[in-house]
Structure formats: C-alpha cells, structure tokens
Amino acid sequence: METEIRSEAFRKFAEAAAGIMNPELRSWKEEGRGVVGFFCSTVPEELFIAAGLLPFRMRGTGSTSTELSDAYFSPINCSFPRHAFNQALRGEYDFLDGLVCINSCDHVRRIYDNWIRALKTPFVQVMSLPRKVGEPQIDWYTDELKILRGQLEEHFGVRLTDERIREAIQLQNRIRGLQKQLYLLRKAERPPITGAETLAVMVAGTAMPKQRYQELLTELLAELEGRRGSRDYRARLMILGGELDDPAYLEIIEQQGGLIVTDSSCFGSRLMWRPVDEAEPDPIRALARYYVRDRPSCPRMYGDQPRRIAFTREMAREFRVEGIIGERLLFCDQWVVENYMTGLDLEEDGIPFLALDREYVLSGEGQLRTRIQAFLEQLEAREG
Amino acid sequence: MDRDAVKGKSLARYKQERDWFSLLYQATKLLPGEEGRLQEKLLTILLDSKEKVVDCVENEKPFVAGYFCNAPELFHAMDLPWYMLMETPFLAASAPYLLSDIEGAESMGIGTDLCTAIRLPIYYIENGLMPVPTAVLGLLYPCDGAPMLHQVIEHNKAWKNVPIYCCDPPYTSDERAVEYFADELRRMADFLQQHTGKTLDMEKLVKVCEESNRSYALWQEYNELRRSVPCPHGWALGGPQAFAISQCFVAGDPRCTSWFQQLLRCGELRIREGKGASEKEGWKERIRLFWFDIMPYGWIFELMPWLEDEWGAVIVMDMFANFPYTLIDTSSEKTIFHDLAKRNLLDAPMIRQARGTAQNFSSDIRRIVKDYRIDCVIWPGHMGHKDGAATVGIMRETCRELAVPFLHIGLDLFDRRYASPPEVRDKVSQYFSGMGLG
Numbered sequence: 161m162e163t164e165i166r167s168e169a170f171r172k173f174a175e176a177a178a179g180i181m182n183p184e185l186r187s188w189k190e191e192g193r194g195v196v197g198f199f200c201s202t203v204p205e206e207l208f209i210a211a212g213l214l215p216f217r218m219r220g221t222g223s224t225s226t227e228l229s230d231a232y233f234s235p236i237n238c239s240f241p242r243h244a245f246n247q248a249l250r251g252e253y254d255f256l257d258g259l260v261c262i263n264s265c266d267h268v269r270r271i272y273d274n275w276i277r278a279l280k281t282p283f284v285q286v287m288s289l290p291r292k293v294g295e296p297q298i299d300w301y302t303d304e305l306k307i308l309r310g311q312l313e314e315h316f317g318v319r320l321t322d323e324r325i326r327e328a329i330q331l332q333n334r335i336r337g338l339q340k341q342l343y344l345l346r347k348a349e350r351p352p353i354t355g356a357e358t359l360a361v362m363v364a365g366t367a368m369p370k371q372r373y374q375e376l377l378t379e380l381l382a383e384l385e386g387r388r389g390s391r392d393y394r395a396r397l398m399i400l401g402g403e404l405d406d407p408a409y410l411e412i413i414e415q416q417g418g419l420i421v422t423d424s425s426c427f428g429s430r431l432m433w434r435p436v437d438e439a440e441p442d443p444i445r446a447l448a449r450y451y452v453r454d455r456p457s458c459p460r461m462y463g464d465q466p467r468r469i470a471f472t473r474e475m476a477r478e479f480r481v482e483g484i485i486g487e488r489l490l491f492c493d494q495w496v497v498e499n500y501m502t503g504l505d506l507e508e509d510g511i512p513f514l515a516l517d518r519e520y521v522l523s524g525e526g527q528l529r530t531r532i533q534a535f536l537e538q539l540e541a542r543e544g
Numbered sequence: 545m546d547r548d549a550v551k552g553k554s555l556a557r558y559k560q561e562r563d564w565f566s567l568l569y570q571a572t573k574l575l576p577g578e579e580g581r582l583q584e585k586l587l588t589i590l591l592d593s594k595e596k597v598v599d600c601v602e603n604e605k606p607f608v609a610g611y612f613c614n615a616p617e618l619f620h621a622m623d624l625p626w627y628m629l630m631e632t633p634f635l636a637a638s639a640p641y642l643l644s645d646i647e648g649a650e651s652m653g654i655g656t657d658l659c660t661a662i663r664l665p666i667y668y669i670e671n672g673l674m675p676v677p678t679a680v681l682g683l684l685y686p687c688d689g690a691p692m693l694h695q696v697i698e699h700n701k702a703w704k705n706v707p708i709y710c711c712d713p714p715y716t717s718d719e720r721a722v723e724y725f726a727d728e729l730r731r732m733a734d735f736l737q738q739h740t741g742k743t744l745d746m747e748k749l750v751k752v753c754e755e756s757n758r759s760y761a762l763w764q765e766y767n768e769l770r771r772s773v774p775c776p777h778g779w780a781l782g783g784p785q786a787f788a789i790s791q792c793f794v795a796g797d798p799r800c801t802s803w804f805q806q807l808l809r810c811g812e813l814r815i816r817e818g819k820g821a822s823e824k825e826g827w828k829e830r831i832r833l834f835w836f837d838i839m840p841y842g843w844i845f846e847l848m849p850w851l852e853d854e855w856g857a858v859i860v861m862d863m864f865a866n867f868p869y870t871l872i873d874t875s876s877e878k879t880i881f882h883d884l885a886k887r888n889l890l891d892a893p894m895i896r897q898a899r900g901t902a903q904n905f906s907s908d909i910r911r912i913v914k915d916y917r918i919d920c921v922i923w924p925g926h927m928g929h930k931d932g933a934a935t936v937g938i939m940r941e942t943c944r945e946l947a948v949p950f951l952h953i954g955l956d957l958f959d960r961r962y963a964s965p966p967e968v969r970d971k972v973s974q975y976f977s978g979m980g981l982g
Contacts, residue, residue: 232937234952236657236927241934263715266688266898270934273902277938286901288715291684291691296731297712300724462684462691462710465699488655491930493662496655497692500666501699503653517655 161407163357167383169376170357176364177407179222180252184368188214194257194316199244199271200264201426202289204447206436207309208260209328209370211318216256217366217427219405220244220520232274238267238491239520240403245271248279258283258315260308265460265494283315291462293453302448309444325443329436331370336432338377339365343429345384346421347479352387355399355420356410362427363405393419395539398476400502401425401487402458402495408522413485416532422479424472430456433471459498468498469505476511483512483539485532490517512539550672550702555601557673562594564637578810579781585803586785593793596625597675606678606740611690613892614683614711615729615884616795617756617872621749622733622742627675628792629682629693633664633958634841642842646959659928660842660958662689666696669703676703679739681732682710686898689928709735713889715900726885746877752796753872753880759790760869762804767866769811771916774829775860776814778821779848781807783865784839787893821858830856830982834918836909836939837863837926838894842958846965851972855982860916864893867908902935906942913946919981920949922972927956949979 161174176182189195194213198205205215220243226233228249229242247253259281261272272286287304290297309320342361345352353361361380365373394417399410405427410420423429434454440446456471457464476484486502488495499515506513514535516528545553569587572580600607607625610616619626632638638645649667650656668674680703682694694710697703711728714721733744763786769776786807789800814820820829833851839862840847851857870887873879890896897904909921921943925933936952943950953971956962963971976982 232934234925234933234936234954236925236933236954237930263900266930267934269715270902270931273935273938277941286715288721290712290714292710292712296724296727300714303720459695460688460691462682462694462712463698465695491657493658493688493928493930494692496658497662497666497689497696500652500654501696504699515653 161356161360161411163354165353165357165384167380169380169383170361172368172376173364173380174357174360174407176367177221177360177405180219180247180367181255182364182367184372185214185216185255188369189255195255196258196260196283197253197256198260198262199268200262201431202264202451203260203262203287204305204308204451205366206325206328206332206447207305207312207320209331210320210324211312211316213257213312213316214369215366217363218244218253218259219363220247221405222252223247223521229274232278233267233270236491238265238489240489241267241271243520245274248275253281256281258285260285260287262287262289264289265492267491283311285311290452291460293457293461293464298445298448298452301452302442302445305444305448322443325447326438329438329443329446331374333435333438335365335370335374335377336435338374338381339432341381342377342384343422348389350388350391351419351421352384352389354389354410354414355397355423356407356414358420359404359407359410359427362431363407365431366427393417394536395419395482396421396480398472398479398481398484399423399425399428399487400472400484400499402492403427403489403520404487406520406522409487409518409528412522412525412528413532416529416536418483418485418532418536421481422475424456424468424475426458429475430458459494465498465501469502472502472506473509481511483514483535485535486513486515488515488517489520512542545672545702547676547702550676551601553672554675555598557668558594558601558675559598561632561635561637562591562598565591565594565635568636578806578813582781582785582803582806582810585799585806586789589789589797589799589803590793593625593627597627600625600678601675606742608679608681608736608740609674609677610681611683612791613888613895614681614732615888616791617749617752617884618729618733618744619681619736620795620797621752622736622740622744624736624740624742626677626681629674629680630661630665631792632668632674633661634838636841639842642958643960657927659687659689659926659930660956661928662687662693664958665693669697669700672702676706678706679736680706680708681736682708683713683895684710685713686894687928687931707735707739713895713899717890717900722882722885722889725889726881729881729885729888749880750874753874753884754796755798755801756790756796757871757874758801759796759804760871762801762808763790764868766804766808766811767861767868769808769815770860770865772815773832773917774820775832775858776811776819776821778852779835779839779844779859779862783862787864791892822852824853827853828856829858831858831976832860832917832919833857834909834912834916834921835859835862835924836905836921837924837929837932838957840924840955840957840968842956843960843965846960847968850969855973855976857976857982860918861912863897863908866912867891867893867896898929898931902938905932905935906938909939909942910946913943913948918948920951920976920979923950923952924957925952925954927954927962949975949981951975
C-alpha cells in the first residue's frame with residue numbers, strides 16, 4: 161500500500177495485513193507453537209492466548225478465485241467465506257493447529273460444516289453465540305466458553321486456569337487501549353494516519369503474536385505522536401460495515417479525497433472500543449458478557465440497533481464526521497437491512513449516508529471511485 | 545405513517561386477502577370428492593383465523609403477530625388470535641399484487657439479494673400494510689433475515705411501542721439447547737401475560753397440547769401412507785397444508801385434528817383404489833421426488849402441475865411435510881415446556897435444518913430417500929436460503945453416496961423474474977432427461 165509512514169513497525173503491520181502468512185507468524189510456528197484460526201470477532205481470542213496459542217482471524221487475503229470452494233458453496237453465497245475456504249482448500253491454512261467457527265451469519269457458519277468434511281485440521285469446533293444480549297444469553301455463552309475451555313485443555317494438553325485467562329484479558333485490554341489511542345489520534349484536523357493505514361494495523365493485530373504486536377504498536381504510536389498528516393482531503397468520513405479487512409478498499413476512497421477518520425466495523429473499532437471488565441470475579445463470565453453485550457455489536461445481535469446507531473452517532477460527533485459510508489458484502493442479509501435502517505436514522509440527523517455493496521476481493525474499482533466522487537461532491541455542495 | 549393511518553390501510557389489505565379466500569372457499573364447495581372437502585375445511589379454518597384478526601383490529605381486542613415455529617400452542621391456549629408475520633407472500637391471495645409489492649420493496653432500497661420472504665414483510669411493515677398487533681412474537685432463526693425483520697419492526701414508528709419478544713433458538717441441538725429454548729418459551733409466555741392481559745391456564749394448555757399431539761400423530765400416520773407406490777397425493781395436498789393448519793392458523797385445535805383424520809381417510813381410500821396423485825386418464829407416477837425446501841408459492845401453478853402432467857413426477861415428500869413431531873408429555877408444566885421446545889427446535893421445518901449445523905440436511909435426505917423410495921432430490925435453492933446454498937456440496941455428496949441424482953435449481957419462491965417458470969421447467973426437463981428419469 162502507498163504510505164508516508166516510514167516506520168518499521170508499520171511496515172510489519174502492512175506486510176501482515178497483505179497476506180495470510182507473515183514473518184512473525186512464521187517465526188512462531190518455527191518455534192513449534194500452535195495457531196488456532198477463528199472466524200468472526202465474537203470468538204474470544206483470550207482463551208487461545210491463555211492456552212499459549214496464537215489466535216489467527218481467518219481471511220481470504222490474496223485469493224483470486226473460488227474454483228475449489230465453488231463445489232461447496234453457491235453463487236448466492238457471500239464471497240468472503242468462498243474465498244477464505246478456497247484458500248483453505250488450496251492449503252494456505254495448513255499451518256493451523258485448530259479452527260473455531262461460530263454461527264455468525266448464514267454464510268460463514270457453513271464453513272464449519274464444509275471444513276470438517278473436506279479438511280483434516282486436527283481441532284475444529286463450532287460455537288453457539290446467542291442473538292440476544294440479555295442475562296440468559298450471557299449465561300448461555302458463559303457455558304459455551306466453558307465448553308470451549310475444556311475442549312482446548314483436552315486437545316492441546318494445557319491447563320486454562322482463571323489466572324491465565326485473566327492475564328490474557330489484561331493483555332488484550334492493553335492492546336485494545338493502544339488501538340483506541342491510535343484511533344483517537346485521528347480526531348485531529350490533520351490525522352497522522354489514514355483510514356487504510358489504520359485498517360492494516362488492526363488486521364495485523366489478528367495475525368501475529370500478541371506480545372509482539374503490542375510492542376510494535378507501542379513503537380508505532382510513539383512514532384506517530386506529533387506527526388501531522390495531510391490536510392489535503394475533501395471530507396472526513398466514517399465507515400460502517402462487517403468483514404472489511406482490505407486496506408486497498410479504503411485506499412480507493414481516500415484517493416478520491418475522502419479521509420476515513422473512524423469506523424464501526426468488525427476489524428475496526430468494534431474490536432476494541434470497550435475493554436473486557438477485569439473486575440468481574442469470573443473471567444469466563446467477563447468474556448461472555450463482553451462478547452455478547454458490552455462490545456459494540458453487529459446487526460446479528462437482535463434488539464441492539466438503538467445502541468448501534470447511538471454508537472455511530474457518538475463516533476460521528478467525536479470524530480467530526482461529515483459523511484458516512486455503509487459498506488456491505490453482497491448477499492449479506494444482515495447489513496443490507498442494517499444499512500437501510502441506518503440510512504433512515506441518519507437522514508433524520510442530516511448526516512449524508514452512502515450504502516455500498518462490494519465483493520470480498522476488490523473489484524469494480526472504477527464504479528467505486530465514481531460513487532465516492534459523487535458522494536464527496538454531495539458533501540461539498542452541502543458546505544456550500 | 546401514524547398508527548391510525550396504518551390501521552385503516554392494513555385492514556383494507558387484510559380484508560382483501562380474507563375476501564379472496566372467501567371467494568376461493570365458495571369455489572372449493574363445488575369441488576368433488578373427499579379432497580374437495582379437505583380444501584373446504586382448510587379454508588374454513590383459515591378464514592376463521594382471518595376473521596378473528598379483523599375483529600381484533602376493528603374492536604381493539606388483543607391479538608399477536610407471530611413467527612413460525614415458536615410454539616403457537618402457547619398463544620392458542622391463551623385464546624390469543626394471531627397472524628404470521630411472513631404469511632402474506634405464501635398465500636395465493638397475494639398473487640394479484642405480489643410483483644408490485646416486490647418492486648415496492650426494491651424501490652425502498654432494500655437489496656434485491658435479500659430473501660424475498662423477509663423483504664416483503666419489511667415492505668408491508670414500512671408501508672402500513674400489516675395490522676399492528678398488541679404484541680409481536682418473533683424467532684431469531686432459521687436465517688439472518690429473521691432477526692433483521694424483527695429489528696425493522698422495532699425501528700418502525702407505527703410499531704415502535706408494540707411490545708416484542710423474540711425467542712432465541714441456540715445453534716446446538718443437545719439437551720442443554722432444549723432446556724435453554726424451553727426457558728425462552730417460558731419467558732415468551734410471561735411476556736404475553738404481561739402485555740395482552742391474558743393468562744396462561746395450565747389446564748387449557750394441557751388440552752391444547754394433547755389435541756396437537758393427536759393432530760401430529762395423525763399427520764405421521766398419513767406420512768406413512770405417502771410411502772406407497774404410487775403416492776396417494778402429490779404436491780397439492782399434504783405437507784404444506786398440514787404445516788399451515790397445525791402451526792400457522794391454529795394449533796392444538798379439534799378442527800385441525802378432524803382435518804388430519806379426513807386426510808388420512810382420503811389417503812387410505814386412494815391407496816385401496818390404487819390411485820396415484822393424478823386422476824388424469826393414462827397418467828402414471830414415473831418419478832418420485834423429494835423437494836427439499838418450500839414450494840415456489842409465487843408461481844406454484846406454473847411448475848407443480850407441469851411436473852406431474854409432463855413427467856409423472858410426484859413430490860412424495862418436501863421439507864415442510866415430514867419430520868415426526870415430538871409428542872408433548874403433558875404430565876407437568878416442566879415436561880410441556882421441554883417438549884414444546886424440542887418440537888419447535890428439533891422437529892419443525894427449516895428451524896430443524898437451517899438453524900444449526902448442516903447435519904440434518906444430510907440425515908434428512910438419507911432418511912427420506914430410503915423411506916420413501918425417492919428417485920431424485922431437488923434442492924430448489926431459493927435465493928434467500930443462504931445457509932442451504934452453502935450446504936449444496938454436502939447435499940450433493942450425500943445424494944452421491946445414496947446413488948440418487950441431485951438437482952440444485954436456483955430460484956426465488958415468489959419472484960418469477962429471478963428464474964422464470966419456463967427456465968426452471970427447462971432446467972428440470974434437461975435434468976430428468978440427462979439422468980434417464982421418467
């Protein structure tokens with residue numbers, strides 16, 4: 161990606177975001193240590209960290225076709241699982257020692273079913289995440305996490321004590337804190353980091369050893385301190401959406417002059433805006449509460465739309481956002497309706513909103529440019 | 545649109561549907577034979593349920609808008625009339641305006657790849673075409689569309705203050721899941737009592753459950769008849785009506801049991817007489833189909849009769865027709881809620897297959913193919929069934945193991961523009977020919 165950030169830490173982040181395997185991950189594997197892949201940001205990474213495993217958030221980065229996964233999925237399925245599963249069938253995920261899936265959406269949840277039939281990964285589990293955010297659902301997910309803890313202990317021969325889980329929560333919270341600091345820098349008139357660059361940093365956080373990521377992120381923050389980015393943008397934008405892990409997509413928007421200053425996306429702020437409650441005596445319950453209720457939710461969580469739009473409004477206000485883009489992967493029934501409701505709500509607020517459909521692998525760049533240019537013109541016309 | 549405006553507009557549409565069925569009811573009276581009486585009885589029950597809702601809206605009596613597979617025995621036992629949130633596109637009465645409604649939904653900016661069965665109710669709610677109930681009962685599966693539909697309800701201004709409770713079926717299917725879902729149903733019953741002024745009388749619930757047990761037992765007995773060669777009934781009678789009458793319009797109602805008794809008699813008689821699905825002269829059952837999904841209700845008459853007439857292809861079983869329903873143990877409140885949870889979580893169509901892992905897609909195909917001497921399995925591939933679309937490889941592999949041909953069509957149950965009836969017929973013809981069927 162094009163960047164003016166000359167730091168070594170950022171270079172490592174960009175490299176990790178640009179592919180599946182990266183040097184940090186390779187070193188980890190060479191040390192004989194385990195890696196567990198997971199789909200969806202509602203799978204608690206903390207349990208893997210506590211088990212001494214590297215949690216790797218599954219992507220389809222670098223995929224160019226779905227020639228193998230097409231035998232399992234259909235053309236009306238989201239291109240994200242089709243590409244990610246294709247990568248797996250091509251052997252690019254052979255480094256995984258385990259995989260944990262979840263019922264995040266109708267497309268991604270079927271990866272589990274196809275994976276266990278087509279691939280030989282030694283440890284594959286599926287979790288049941290409730291769709292509501294109440295106490296009974298927290299109870300349910302607490303039990304799910306306890307079941308997963310038992311499965312991890314049995315398969316990997318580790319003891320997942322409360323103490324180890326607490327330490328993992330603390331580590332993840334420190335990382336969340338650093339990531340939030342990075343975001344807060346973007347409130348500035350001349351943010352020291354762009355939206356595309358930020359996304360690369362965030363994606364890298366799901367693909368390398370956590371301790372190492374924390375060190376590198378600390379380094380990057382120090383380097384960005386006091387740095388002034390370009391003022392040469394036409395509008396400050398916010399991105400809403402789900403599975404967006406490709407900085408190039410944001411790069412195209414930013415090349416048109418729309419600077420992404422914040423987001424609510426599942427590789428973005430929703431990962432870290434709030435920490436896990438460290439004061440909760442039972443760390444498993446703390447995790448369940450966090451993943452079911454406390455973190456900013458995605459549309460699959462029923463009844464939470466008022467909180468989601470409140471979060472969007474709060475972010476838009478804090479980051480002085482002039483326009484919001486709701487991006488959605490084609491065939492996603494969750495985000496299409498969410499964007500519909502968001503559009504109505506933002507219309508009442510007088511905040512311009514653009515809903516964009518996309519494929520997982522970057523395509524239709526010309527069309528994207530045109531739509532962004534038109535949106536920016538609309539924003540500029542408002543300013544008069 | 546405010547609540548009063550919605551009341552008038554939605555009632556007008558609802559009455560239009562009722563009147564259409566009323567006309568149909570008059571027509572069925574002219575149909576000959578036992579099958580005609582079955583259709584007549586079904587329409588009587590349907591009309592009665594519609595009349596009750598009209599009465600509730602007009603006279604401000606409590607009623608609910610429900611979803612499918614959320615234990616209607618509970619609200620039936622509370623004497624709460626209901627309509628199903630997504631019933632309209634499935635009813636033949638919607639035919640005159642179905643396409644314009646779909647276009648209306650498109651013009652709202654809801655993506656055309658969103659399941660039409662979800663898109664249409666959203667359109668109806670947002671355009672004041674659905675009666676605003678006293679309370680809403682939702683279900684957060686079998687697909688991603690369900691929670692989104694319910695969130696639109698909460699978001700809509702005319703519906704904003706309508707209390708809503710959505711049961712949250714877990715993804716797993718073990719005893720822990722059943723217990724969790726039973727608790728969800730208990731909370732649903734409490735919610736109904738709180739918001740409708742009705743009470744749940746356990747004695748009444750026992751009676752309703754016992755009645756529903758009788759209905760489901762008869763249904764299962766009838767399904768055994770469909771194993772016969774030739775199958776006594778085709779697409780026009782059996783599963784979908786049985787599902788509608790036991791889950792959508794009434795539940796645990798003696799009229800429903802009586803309908804099943806008549807259905808059973810009817811099937812037995814046809815088998816004794818050696819009759820198959822069609823009475824047409826020279827007609828012969830040549831292909832026994834398992835239609836593993838919902839039928840294309842938006843244009844059903846352009847496909848299903850053709851299958852039987854042109855190819856002698858009989859839908860012996862479909863997704864809504866058969867999984868033996870758990871009979872409720874009515875010995876205690878605990879067993880009732882437990883078994884209602886089990887029935888609605890593990891047995892009821894779509895929730896059973898699409899809610900959890902793909903295991904049931906595979907095991908249902910195995911069971912049905914073997915039990916019903918199926919010649920081929922068709923997965924119609926409704927554009928909204930995304931989880932099923934991601935299961936085609938598993939279904940194909942299962943069929944391959946069973947040495948039974950498998951066809952994935954790819955259509956929209958309601959929108960004929962997605963895959964036109966001639967296109968679908970052509971695809972099916974090529975498939976039958978290619979497989980040497982019929």
